[in-house]
Amino acid sequence: ETGVTQSPTHLIKTRGQQVTLRCSSQSGHNTVSWYQQALGQGPQFIFQYYREEENGRGNFPPRFSGLQFPNYSSELNVNALELDDSALYLCASSLEPAATNEKLFFGSGTQLSVL
Amino acid sequence: QQQVKQSPQSLIVQKGGISIINCAYENTAFDYFPWYQQFPGKGPALLIAIRPDVSEKKEGRFTISFNKSAKQFSLHIMDSQPGDSATYFCAATDNYGQNFVFGPGTRLSVLP
Numbered sequence: 001e002t003g004v005t006q007s008p009t010h011l012i013k014t015r016g017q018q019v020t021l022r023c024s025s026q027s028g029h030n031t032v033s034w035y036q037q038a039l040g041q042g043p044q045f046i047f048q049y050y051r052e053e054e055n056g057r058g059n060f061p062p063r064f065s066g067l068q069f070p071n072y073s074s075e076l077n078v079n080a081l082e083l084d085d086s087a088l089y090l091c092a093s094s095l096e097p098a099a100t101n102e103k104l105f106f107g108s109g110t111q112l113s114v115l
Numbered sequence: 116q117q118q119v120k121q122s123p124q125s126l127i128v129q130k131g132g133i134s135i136i137n138c139a140y141e142n143t144a145f146d147y148f149p150w151y152q153q154f155p156g157k158g159p160a161l162l163i164a165i166r167p168d169v170s171e172k173k174e175g176r177f178t179i180s181f182n183k184s185a186k187q188f189s190l191h192i193m194d195s196q197p198g199d200s201a202t203y204f205c206a207a208t209d210n211y212g213q214n215f216v217f218g219p220g221t222r223l224s225v226l227p
Binding site for chain 2: 002004033040041042043044045048055056058090092097103104106107108109
């Protein structure tokens with residue numbers, strides 16, 4: 001087990017709605033990254049938070065936003081859901097933000113379906 | 116240029132055989148190349164990783180071969196076992212990157 005937990009495990013929403021996904025990182029890990037994994041694809045980087053501030057962002061629109069809290073928990077918020085947002089959303093925690101030599105500890109993900 | 120290409124898309128190997136998965140990249144700034152293993156219903160887990168200053172790294176039955184001039188690297192699984200059946204992702208990042216760029220994945224099935 002990675003020590004990273006995500007909730008809920010599955011979620012069904014309709015187009016236009018808003019959703020909040022939650023992640024609890026490993027204790028002591030200051031960095032959390034969120035990835036979107038479409039069916040049959042590799043994970044795609046959404047953004048990273050380090051010590052409660054956004055520390056990098058992939059090619060995702062502003063309706064994808066996040067928060068990181070001092071207790072090693074974090075949130076991914078998606079507004080105005082679109083059908084293409086249907087995917088597995090993974091959070092990954094690490095000690096430090098730099099990717100090189102940092103082992104990412106992934107949670108099992110939240111499967112989001114947008115109807 | 117940020118893309119990592121991966122092949123094959125799926126692979127079927129007999130128990131005891133060798134599984135080989137290949138990846139290629141374009142961005143010469145990439146300098147860290149991990150492989151992740153993902154079982155159904157689970158997140159990816161780090162399997163093995165390599166930096167381009169070595170051409171090969173071996174951990175147990177898993178070996179990464181790296182060809183810097185060709186910008187290619189591969190994962191070899193020796194003596195493949197049914198428990199190795201999973202999806203494998205190669206990935207890459209540069210020294211200052213916050214994120215990994217993942218390949219599209221290879222679904223490996225090892226037949227008993």
